[in-house]
Structures are given as C-alpha cells and as structure tokens.
Amino acid sequence: MDVESRTSNNNSVTLNLEHDSWQQVGLMLVTGFNCGWIFSFSNLIMVPLGWTWGIILLFVVGFYTAYANWLLAAFHFIDGRRFIRYRDLMGFVYGRKMYHLTWTSQFLTLLLGNMGFILLGGKALKEINSEFSNSPLRLQYYIVVTGAAYFIFSFSIPTMSAMRNWLGASAIATLTYISTLRKPAVNNMRKALFSQYSVGVLFYYGVTLVGYWAYGSAVSSYIPENLSGPRWINVLVNVIVFLQSIVSQHMFVAPIHEALDTRFLEIGKGMHSGENLKRLFLVRVCFYTGNTFIAAAFPFMGDFVNLLGSFSLVPLTFMFPSMLFLKLKGKTARTEKKLWHWINIVFAFLLTIATTISALRFIVENIQKYRFFADV
Numbered sequence: 001m002d003v004e005s006r007t008s009n010n011n012s013v014t015l016n017l018e019h020d021s022w023q024q025v026g027l028m029l030v031t032g033f034n035c036g037w038i039f040s041f042s043n044l045i046m047v048p049l050g051w052t053w054g055i056i057l058l059f060v061v062g063f064y065t066a067y068a069n070w071l072l073a074a075f076h077f078i079d080g081r082r083f084i085r086y087r088d089l090m091g092f093v094y095g096r097k098m099y100h101l102t103w104t105s106q107f108l109t110l111l112l113g114n115m116g117f118i119l120l121g122g123k124a125l126k127e128i129n130s131e132f133s134n135s136p137l138r139l140q141y142y143i144v145v146t147g148a149a150y151f152i153f154s155f156s157i158p159t160m161s162a163m164r165n166w167l168g169a170s171a172i173a174t175l176t177y178i179s180t181l182r183k184p185a186v187n188n189m190r191k192a193l194f195s196q197y198s199v200g201v202l203f204y205y206g207v208t209l210v211g212y213w214a215y216g217s218a219v220s221s222y223i224p225e226n227l228s229g230p231r232w233i234n235v236l237v238n239v240i241v242f243l244q245s246i247v248s249q250h251m252f253v254a255p256i257h258e259a260l261d262t263r264f265l266e267i268g269k270g271m272h273s274g275e276n277l278k279r280l281f282l283v284r285v286c287f288y289t290g291n292t293f294i295a296a297a298f299p300f301m302g303d304f305v306n307l308l309g310s311f312s313l314v315p316l317t318f319m320f321p322s323m324l325f326l327k328l329k330g331k332t333a334r335t336e337k338k339l340w341h342w343i344n345i346v347f348a349f350l351l352t353i354a355t356t357i358s359a360l361r362f363i364v365e366n367i368q369k370y371r372f373f374a375d376v
Contacts, residue, residue: 038203038204038207038208039207039211039222039223039224039241040221040222040223041204041207041208041211042207042208042209042211042212042215042219042223043211043219043220043221043223044221045057045058045208046208046209046211046212046219047212047217047219051212054212055209058205058208062205064317064318064344065317065318068317068318068321068322068344069317069321071321071322071324071325072086072321072324075089075321075324075328078092078093078328085255086102086106086316086320087099087102087103087106089324090102090320090324093324093327093328094323094327102316102320105312105313105315105316106255106312106316107255107256107259108308108312109308109309109312109313109316110252110253110255110256111253111256111291112304112305112308113249113252113253113305113308113309114150114249114252114253114256114291115291115294115295115298115304115305116295116305117150117245117248117249117252118143118146118147118150118249118291118292118295119143119295119299120241120245121142121143121146121149121150121241121242121245121246121249122139122140122142122143122145122146122295123139123142123222124224124238124239124241124242124245125142125145125146125238125242126139126142127222127224127225127234127238128234128235128238128239128242129142131231131234131235139296139299140296143292143295143296144292144296146242146245146292147288147289147291147292147295148288148292149242149246150246150249150250150288151284151285151288153246153247153250154250154253154257154284154288155280155281155284157250158257158261158271158280178202178203178206178207178210207223211223211226214226224237224238224241256287257284257287260283260287261280261283264279264283265279265280265283266279297372298372303359303362303363303366304363306355306358306359306362307356307359307360307363309355309359310352310355310356310358310359311352311355311356314348314351314352314355315348315349315352317348318344318347318348318351319344319345319348319349319352322341322342322344322345322348323341323345325337325341326338326341326342
C-alpha cells in the first residue's frame with residue numbers, strides 16, 4: 001500500500017506535502033481547538049463535578065490527550081514508510097478491517113462535529129439578532145446562513161494549506177476570549193502539538209474555569225447567554241464565536257473534504273482547473289446542504305456529537321495509539337511499559353462505556369422535550 005500515492009504538487013488536489021511549517025500547524029491547532037465550544041465546558045464539566053473533581057478531570061483528560069497524540073506522532077514513519085493518514089496507519093498495522101473501522105469512526109465523528117459547528121454558528125447569530133430585536137427569527141434561519149457561510153469558505157479555501165492566510169485573524173479571535181509533514185516530520189509534529197497543549201490549553205481551560213468562577217452552578221451551556229452589561233460586548237463575543245467557528249469547522253472537517261476531493265476530483269488536474277472547480281462546487285454544495293438540513297432538524301445535535309464522541313473519538317484518541325505501541329514495540333518494550341499501555345486500553349474501554357451511557361441518557365431526555373425543527 002503506497003500511502004503517498006494520492007499526493008501531488010502544490011497546484012494539484014488533495015494533500016500538499018512538506019510545505020506547511022510546524023509554526024503554521026501549531027497556530028492552526030491552537031486557533032482551531034479554541035473555538036466557541038469552549039463556552040460550554042463550564043456547564044458540561046464543572047457544574048456536575050465541582051472544583052476539585054472538575055479540575056482533576058481537566059488535568060487527566062488533557063494529559064492523556066497530549067500523551068496519546070505525542071505517541072501517535074512517533075508512528076509517522078514505520079520501516080521507512082510514511083503514513084499521513086490515521087486510517088492508513090491502523091490498516092497497515094492491524095489489517096483492512098481496522099482501516100475501515102478507523103475511517104468510519106473518524107468520518108462519523110467529524111461529520112456530526114461539523115453539524116455541531118453549524119448549530120453553534122446559528123446560535124451565535126441568533127444571539128446577535130436578539131440584541132436588536134425582541135422577536136428574533138427562528139434558529140433554523142441562522143443555521144441556514146451559517147451553512148452557507150461554511151460552504152463559501154470551504155469552496156474558496158479548499159485545503160488545509162490554503163488556510164495559512166486566515167490564521168492570523170483566527171489567532172486574534174482566539175485571544176479575544178480567553179500535522180506538519182515538513183522534514184523532520186516527527187519532531188515538527190511534536191512541536192506543533194506542544195503549541196496546542198501549552199498555549200492552547202491556557203485558553204481552553206482558562207475560559208472553563210473563569211466561567212464557572214463567575215457564574216457558578218448557574219452558568220449557561222453557552223456562556224455568552226450569561227453576559228450582562230453593554231450590548232456591544234455580547235454582540236462582539238458572538239461575532240467572534242461565529243467567525244472563529246468558520247475556521248475551526250474547516251480544520252476539523254478537512255479529512256472528509258480530502259477524502260471527497262480525492263474521490264470526485266480529477267487528481268491529475270489542478271485544484272482550480274475548470275472541471276475540478278465545477279466538481280468541487282457540487283461536492284461542497286451536497287455536503288453542506290445535507291449537514292445544514294440535519295442540524296436544523298435536530299437542534300439538540302450536540303447530544304449526538306457527544307454520543308459519537310463517546311464510542312468513536314474516545315477509542316481513536318486514547319485506545320488506538322496504545323494498541324499501535326503494543327503491536328509495533330510490544331516484543332521489545334519493558335514490562336512496565338506494556339502494562340502502562342494495557343492500562344490505557346482498559347481505561348479507554350471503560351470510559352467509552354460510561355460516556356456512551358451518559359450521552360444516550362441526554363438524547364432520550366431531549367427527544368421527549370423537543371420536536372423536529374424546534375426553535376431553541
């Protein structure tokens with residue numbers, strides 16, 4: 001299996017190898033992960049757990065996520081072969097079934113995550129409108145506007161590498177609220193990860209803790225709803241959330257765009273050739289039309305995102321990297337290292353079960369509470 005067989009030069013479709021610096025990728029991780037969703041963590045994590053267990057959970061999850069990604073970066077090269085996609089790596093090590101399982105888990109998680117971003121952007125727009133009107137339009141109208149904005153951005157900026165000119169503005173937005181492939185690839189990937197798990201975590205956890213400190217158990221699932229004071233503050237925060245969500249969702253959904261572009265665009269032609277532009281337009285229209293419709297129909301889409309994250313993202317993040325280590329280095333690794341990775345696997349398995357049950361409970365409650373296309 002040639003894992004680089006679908007790559008090409010700067011002007012062609014799919015991936016651009018060895019052109020993005022670790023600084024660019026690090027900034028992309030910091031600005032991408034620190035999106036408007038961090039306004040929900042005070043309510044999601046701190047309210048049910050309180051200060052002590054909430055901070056412990058934040059620390060443990062942060063440590064495990066950083067460690068798992070750090071470990072995964074080490075497997076970018078295996079026996080001189082380079083892997084640029086998670087699914088290719090898992091397929092090479094564990095076989096074709098694991099390739100499909102990994103890709104399906106990634107696809108579903110990113111797909112529902114994109115719908116969650118559309119819902120987030122719609123809520124931000126509705127909050128802005130509510131500052132100027134006592135009877136704002138239904139949420140679904142703002143969801144449609146958000147989906148259209150995402151489509152325009154993804155059509156204009158079709159690849160991750162093309163986002164470099166937007167990162168500065170995105171970084172400024174991140175500051176407002178508190179995998180590179182260039183050689184040497186592994187070191188540069190880890191430098192980018194260090195940026196996210198140092199600078200990025202300051203904002204990620206800072207907003208979570210400050211929100212809980214300021215509003216306590218009354219903190220909303222979307223902190224801007226708690227804001228009081230001048231109208232312009234709430235408007236500014238929600239404008240930033242909306243604009244930042246455009247960049248963040250584009251980064252998260254990039255693997256799906258890459259797969260669709262590889263499947264439907266003509267690989268031998270440039271991304272901006274006439275034929276590929278037509279195909280790109282149709283692919284993006286179909287993708288965002290479907291996502292926008294479903295997000296509008298299920299205003300509690302966040303619950304489904306949590307569900308998919310429970311039984312797909314948790315194994316992808318915490319379990320699979322340790323499985324790779326045991327398969328590739330288990331014969332030569334020390335006993336305590338193998339034991340550590342088995343503990344990670346068991347922990348991830350138990351966490352998957354617990355979080356999936358919790359997510360299902362929220363879905364059942366909200367299905368009884370809301371109807372399709374509800375205005376929330």
